[in-house]
Amino acid sequence: MTPKQLHAQDFGFVLGPRINAAGRMDNMCIGIECLLTEDWSTAQRLAQELEQLNRTRRHVEGEMRAQADSIVQTLATETDIEVDENTSDSGDDLITQEVNTQFATTHKTSHTDTRSIILYQDDWHQGVIGIVAGRLKESHYLPSIVFAPADTEQTGEDDAIKGSARSIAGVHIRDAIEQVAERQPDLISHFGGHAMAAGLTLKRRNFEPFVDAFNEVMAQMDDDVFAEQKFTDGPLQAGDFSLWFAEHLADASIWGHGFAPPIFDGVFEVLSFKILKDKHLKLSLRYPDVQYPIEAICFNFDNDAWDYRAKKVHLLFQLDINEWNGKQSLQLMVKDLAVVEQG
Template identity: 40%
Template sequence: MVRIVQRVSPAAWQAGPSEQISPVLQRVYAARGVTTAEQTRLSLQQLLPYHSMKGVQQAVNLLVQVVQQNQRLLIVGDFDVDGATSTALAIRALRLMGATSIDYLVPNRFDFGYGLTPELVEVAVSRRPDLIMTVDNGIAAMAGVAAAAAKGIPVLVTDHHLPAEQLPNAAAIVNPNQPGCAFPSKAACGCTVVFYLMLALKARLLEVGYFTSAAIAAPNLVELLDLVALATVADVVPLDFNNRILVEQGLRRIRAGRTVAGIQALLQVAGKTSTRVVSADFGFAVGPRLNAAGRLDDMALGIECLLCDDPALALQMALQLDELNRDRRQIEAAMAADAERFLAVLDTGQAFPAGVCLFHRDWHQGVIGILASRVKEKIHRPVIAFALSDTGELKGSARSIAGLHMRDALDLLHKRHPQLMVKFGGHAMAAGLTLVAGGFDAFVQAFADICQQLLGAEDLAERTDVDGELEATDFTLELAEQLRWAGPWGQGFPPPGFSGRFCVLQQRIVGDKHLKMLVQPESGGALLDAICFNVDLGQWPSSAAQVDMVYQLDVNEFRGRQSVQLLVSHLSAVV
């Protein structure tokens, strides 16, 4: 049973004399700590400056030589959207500033695993770099940085992941989460860290008169915010005030047609209109297609798509990424069926363990993260899904729920059972890990025990926060449009959700597993289309005349016509 809880506003909305913000939206904003119109404007002038980011000046010292002395820079990225956008942004920015010897290397997850490893350094050496720069990784690469140093190659680490007690002995580290960094936004993604570093580099080059002497126009790096916006949403980092500015400004550029050809092409193959793109399109349309390259093949395809300036060529690459994403969905569906069977064995009529681990020797390493997310959403428990590597070790991808900091939980587990994990790292809500061969059964129990200790009964009880109920007169296209553009919505700044009871006038299954309904608010009013995705076909359609729903007020577009539609996330029959 899902417990529905109304969000509480920490402070009341402070209305101005001429505001055109509806009472419903004022309520929504106030529940998220936004209480004045000024806090909704999200202008570039409100962006945090780079100056307080620890290590940024040392990093700039290294990159100035890349630009002015034409040193060879090798960027080592990651195989997800944040890593791909970070790589593309760094290359685009450095090229705009006159650098010509820029190359990149992204480890194939099946051959090298994550980040700058000693094995990857051996590959990097053949590129003969003067400097290695990591993006979206490196903060845990003690061995990799040491291996590079032994070859005489300094390493500049840019990352945002949480550090361990020991930091790599790099030439410079830029990471807002490293000890002693005063940069206020600890929720910055890897691409944002690179963006700020490029701002600092441009400022230094302006200061020394480089652009004038080189006869190069100083670039407007703000034009790269489409990449930052995509990374921020796809990496599911909290949308604090600074991140909302970055995402909103990136979205505005895409809507205005000022985006890289790759993002435009990915929106096109996903059936999205760029002039009406919102943050959710990054998470559900663009992001999965880019991620598919790193999950199933090689993220170089995604990076090349983001670097491409030829619309026709970018579209060809986007179509390849779309095909990979279709393959990923098929693989995921088979794995999900396996997971359902495992869950049926675990479900003995009692509650699931506080933390759940799943493993199948045939599962695909690149898809276990998605599987862990799906299972977490279904059972509301921290979940780790494992796949078998070629070495016999188990690669795990972990997803958490509110109340459990996943990386900290793994750190505590490692202190108690140091023999089980080869390595681990990540965030509060997601992490990656590697188990020793034969360590799965012991890890399953250890993880369940840690979760039981750290999570209370309220944490394990599934709840949905809503913004109250809507009046019958609120179901208007005007309000739906206002809510659509009032974001950006995302992690830590959730889209408006409402609850209510409705009369069901029509219902049918569409697309094999989605419930399409025609409903009317219990208090009367307009007839409304509603859709609930992935329903339990054993329960729906139902004979119930009324249903309780949690939903979003959305705008449906069909053949140029717009109408109100309810996107239903929770549905229960009134008996």
């Protein structure tokens, strides 16, 4: 790739994670030195170190995400059973807690709504808790806070744990944590952040009281806040499914927070599909008046939710350019899908 081929997303999603991996997994000075050095061989050596650190980061993140998803699924199942067994109750919130030497996690839910995901495990790595919290927020559309020990060698009740929070529209996560701190000053050692992300530190013994206090704040919010709304710029014409149009959208380089990139929707015929690495759904599609198959991919898709009989799907997607072995092809990045017709 030449400098002329670089886009803003390459800095955000290719270069950025590798530079940040140094601070997450080892020492941030590696990334800084790589950027500042004027010696090419030194830059290459440091870039290779960053690449290896990023691979380690991805591995650790993957393991933590799998564990977090498993915990959330287990607790949701236990809560469903408990709800069924208590349908005659007055409607008070149910609390499901599970604690052992491996993990401590609290998940609080009402009979109909879950308001947050807050998890902790003794062997989690604090360098990637923010990433995992972000993934949980995206997949469940709930404010998510993931904690890890400040020092994995010190996991006693009075030892510090650090949390990283990610939020949804309508929930100012820093202000929510501040409300907890005002109501119970002894729970949180310190915190900071902004509307969509925050960090905090507390003693391990205060984890469960914090979860209860945070959910009390969430319980005061309107139900509509927790109902995700997805917007579309509408359907595309057949001629818009082209590399030329995708390149022009990418070259605009004006998209970002507060000015989201265009996202489209449409109904497609499913020609074929593949499940990649047990977690990605790859589709080959046909669209009216388009003379060639259109490739699409949905990353981190819940394979259990896929209907293998799907004949037509309604997609919410962004246009993307897939590059492989020096060749470019149009690809749809699927943000959401619904099966509208079965074969």
